[in-house]
Amino acid sequence: MASKLTSREADYSKWYNDLVVQADLAQHSDVKGCMVIKPYGFAIWERMKDVLDEMFKETGHVNAYFPLFIPKSYFSKEASHVEGFAKECAVVTHYRLMNDPDGNGVVVDPTAKLEEELIVRPTSETIIWNTYKDWIQSYRDLPLLINQWANVVRWEMRTRFFLRTSEFLWQEGHTAHETSEEAVEEARRMLEVYADFAEQWMAMPVLKGVKSINERFAGAVDTYCIEAMMQDGKALQAGTSHFLGQNFAKAFDVKFATRDGGQEHVWATSWGVSTRLMGALIMTHSDDAGLVLPPKLAPIEVVLVPIYKGPEQMGEIVAALKGIAAELKAAGVRVKLDDDDSKRSGWKFAEYELKGVPVRLAMGPRDMAGGTIEIARRDTQTKTVESAKGIVERVKELLEEIQANLLSRAAERTTSTTRTADTWEEFLAALDAGGFVSAHWDGTPETEEWIKQQTKATIRCIPLDAPEEVGTCIKTGAPSCCRVIFARAY
RNA sequence: CGGGGCGUGGCCUAGUCCGGUUACGGCGCCUGGUUUGGGACCAGGAGAUCGCAGGUUCGAAUCCUGCCGCCCCGACCA
Structure with missing residues (x-):
């Protein structure tokens, strides 16, 4: 691991x-x-x-x-x-x-x-x-x-x-x-x-x-x-x-x-x-640090990690985290408290990042003294120290924010890599750049097959919401009634 | 099906070219201790038909022959 x-x-x-x-x-x-x-x-x-x-x-x-x-x-x-x-x-x-x-x-x-x-x-x-x-x-x-x-x-x-x-x-x-x-x-x-x-x-x-x-x-x-x-x-x-x-x-x-x-x-x-x-x-x-899961599908939405020295401190901090875990669970959040004493906190941080757990809460002696808790979010890889009061509401907000952020991030990527091509040269360039390519096609299986042979790209779909738009096929120049979406695919 | 790679304790791996005591090391595991705010450290311990089958040899993880399996890149993929 x-x-x-x-x-x-x-x-x-x-x-x-x-x-x-x-x-x-x-x-x-x-x-x-x-x-x-x-x-x-x-x-x-x-x-x-x-x-x-x-x-x-x-x-x-x-x-x-x-x-x-x-x-x-x-x-x-x-x-x-x-x-x-x-x-x-x-x-x-x-x-x-x-x-x-x-x-x-x-x-x-x-x-x-x-x-x-x-x-x-x-x-x-x-x-x-x-x-x-x-x-x-x-x-x-x-x-x-x-x-x-x-x-x-x-x-x-x-x-x-x-x-x-x-x-x-x-x-x-x-x-x-x-x-x-x-x-x-x-x-x-x-x-x-x-x-x-x-x-x-x-x-x-x-x-x-x-x-x-x-x-x-x-x-x-x-x-x-x-x-x-x-x-x-x-x-x-x-x-x-x-x-x-x-x-x-x-x-x-x-x-x-x-x-x-x-x-x-x-x-x-x-x-x-x-x-x-x-x-x-x-x-x-997901990113280079591992899996990134949307909260709604994550088996564990929030993991709680205690940081402590010695069994006495551990008992105290774990007890506090148990309380928070119970509150989160009661609020419908899928939560795991990792109080495994055989793994150190740093190991756990890396492990749950690799596994894509959306939110990590960590509590140590400093937090116990100051009434705070550390909140780390997986999607942005950022962490903040905040008041432990109202943590349940804060976490619920954060989970929604992460879910929304993941969608908008993915949507942004999809949109920014979707290109239109009106000539064969533009088409090839767009394919090499990666992403969807919106282009005119003459509607024949032969042309699609030819394009596939030449470029490994296939027609992913003819979009349901494609506006009618008269154009000419990027390959044959024959008339076309609307754009279709090409891409290289899995 | 073509090309490439790999097969050695649970996992990763050295050793293979050039055969030679007891098969290197790491992770993990077990025991004890010290640790603990970003993948801890020390000591001790357990764990191996070296993918399989033949062959060569005094001696094979290592050489030869055959086979099997998996992975990667292609071809293929409603």
């Missing part, structure tokens, strides 16, 4: 990896591409999960759980869906092990071959729509608004802590509707939920938009997304919400009796966010 972080400037990627490990968020497991999420990291994810779950319920959704395994044949039912996921599926082919006849541990029992292979879900549309077929008969069964919290597996070639791991945790909402309009409205509603969560809780500004055809979810009619800008100038897709049209209903033959007695295929959406949000959170706020 005593080692120093690599600085962002020296090696951003190494900084990120060091930070994840040193802040005790996660570690690599021995399984390729898979990580162990450690208790502190998981506590942050649990906060996200709890808040999102509440938001889903407030918008009328309920939770359910579907199988981890999906029969292979289900995948072939929706053509573009299987095409999108086929290359990264883990497949279960056998169900039994046996002792190796040669005495080398266990081997797969060749006689225990499954008649039909099972796919470890990379996403659950197919198994869920196969189930919805039985649940939906009439318009009275609609809308069906279900979410599940689950793990999924995508066999990625290259992985990165939280941003892309072979197995990850997420939620996936799957809804069924009577009309196309309703389904679109649902997809848009959930996009708003995600955007709210990102901004209000993660203090992370996001761009709301719709994906181009190239970037669209396999099997969707439209993919809405929120895109965030990281400190190194690369974009991160933070959440997606898909309008699936009738694609899955047709693939799984899910029809309902309409109000006028007809039969129609159901309209669908799906939407999800994952542990990738952890990566987004880390890369949005």
Whole structure:
């Protein structure tokens, strides 16, 4: 724990990896591409999960759980869906092990071959729509608004802590509707939920938009997304919400009796966010001293550290801090009093900075004598000595101030690195500078692909609030009706 | 799949080129003591199939062959 972080400037990627490990968020497991999420990291994810779950319920959704395994044949039912996921599926082919006849541990029992292979879900549309077929008969069964919290597996070639791991945790909402309009409205509603969560809780500004055809979810009619800008100038897709049209209903033959007695295929959406949000959170706020957490998601909002000489002084100061901790807790603040006598205060200061605790209160003999307390804030790395009286109110104010400061700081960074480009040269320069680039595009997949090949930049989204603006494509010069957002991305 | 790197107590690491007593050191851990306003110090202690399997040799962490695993950079990524 005593080692120093690599600085962002020296090696951003190494900084990120060091930070994840040193802040005790996660570690690599021995399984390729898979990580162990450690208790502190998981506590942050649990906060996200709890808040999102509440938001889903407030918008009328309920939770359910579907199988981890999906029969292979289900995948072939929706053509573009299987095409999108086929290359990264883990497949279960056998169900039994046996002792190796040669005495080398266990081997797969060749006689225990499954008649039909099972796919470890990379996403659950197919198994869920196969189930919805039985649940939906009439318009009275609609809308069906279900979410599940689950793990999924995508066999990625290259992985990165939280941003892309072979197995990850997420939620996936799957809804069924009577009309196309309703389904679109649902997809848009959930996009708003995600955007709210990102901004209000993660203090992370996001761009709301719709994906181009190239970037669209396999099997969707439209993919809405929120895109965030990281400190190194690369974009991160933070959440997606898909309008699936009738694609899955047709693939799984899910029809309902309409109000006028007809039969129609159901309209669908799906939407999800994952542990990738952890990566987004880390890369949005953290600095060279470690993690920086927005108070609303911090497992510990305030840590109290006693400074003392000898057991007598310790008893006195810890008692005083216990009182403050109890008051803070009663006021709804998540608080930890670290009275571990085996660690010195200086060690604790460094440790909680590394772990991103928003506010640290320290009290020593000088404070006891003068009725003061030291308040240190993580976001600005500043500290002040203030009266211990009214500390609860002061801390609550400060937490709000930090939450707001993190959002405005991130928003400022995102805005200042968003550039417009009207020529190919400007476009290249803007990309190299990092950040979002707003530019005209002729609307064809071919041009987007060409730009991607040349620059590694993709269209992150076509912003929902993009004003109509006539222009010409930066590549082909063909007419364009509005600007889209390009960036290099994770 | 291409390129690079690594594999030695829980973690980091020296030693490998050029084979030779008991495998260096640090962090952490245990015991005792002194300390405590920014990652303390002293003393003692425990902890190792040197990734795996063969081979060469009187002798292998070190040389040879094969294999396995992980990380990083690319390719890939709804």
